[in-house]
Amino acid sequence: MERLNATLEPLDLIARADEIRGLVFLAIRHGDADAPQDDWSHPLVRKQRLNLEQTLLVAILRQYFIAYEQDAGTGAGEAMVAVDELIPQMQVYLGESGSEARERTRILQLLDQLKGHGLVSAPDSHERVAIRPMIAHLANPENLTALLYELKARVAAESSDHGESAL
Incomplete structure (x- = not known):
């Protein structure tokens, strides 16, 4: 994994392993852990949203x-x-x-x-x-918590735009 991640580093990708389930998958390497997950882009990765x-x-x-x-x-x-x-x-x-x-x-x-x-x-x-x-890994608690946080932030922003109280 170290050699694979060293090879992927110039591409801003990182390999993650789930040895228990027998999975290896690629993720975007984020330099800033506090950066919003929704603002990323990568030339080799196509972002697909779910409805x-x-x-x-x-x-x-x-x-x-x-x-x-x-x-x-x-x-x-x-x-x-x-x-x-x-x-x-x-x-x-x-x-x-x-x-x-x-x-x-x-x-x-x-x-x-x-x-x-x-x-x-x-x-x-x-x-x-x-x-x-x-x-x-797609629907893990961290991703679901981030989704809930984003939803609450959008609702609060829309409420403040309309002069209503936030959640």
Whole structure:
């Protein structure tokens, strides 16, 4: 890892290892730890944002992944979840559309989008998807706390712009 990180240093990248889950991934090397995470840019990395529904599904999938790891042990294979289990979880937050077919289509589209990010597999013949271990790093407590802080800051800024009291 030291030699790999020495090679990546001129590119402002750093390799991180999750030996328990068998992952090695690249991250942007930040010189200033206090710099806002949202203001970074890198010529070799394309930033992709998730929309609200994608973010919600990532959080739900992470819950399934963590529960799987608690039962099977950290680093044990890929967690599987059925599409039918995800539909009611999403309905709790987004409400029901009134059509089961529409709900299933929405979940399948969201899963396909997350598959492009490498977080889940394509649905198998039993309409189950594998949740990949990288989800533990994408939706970790630090990232979720930063997201919550950013949301509160935006709400406070909007409230002060409209003369209302902040949260």
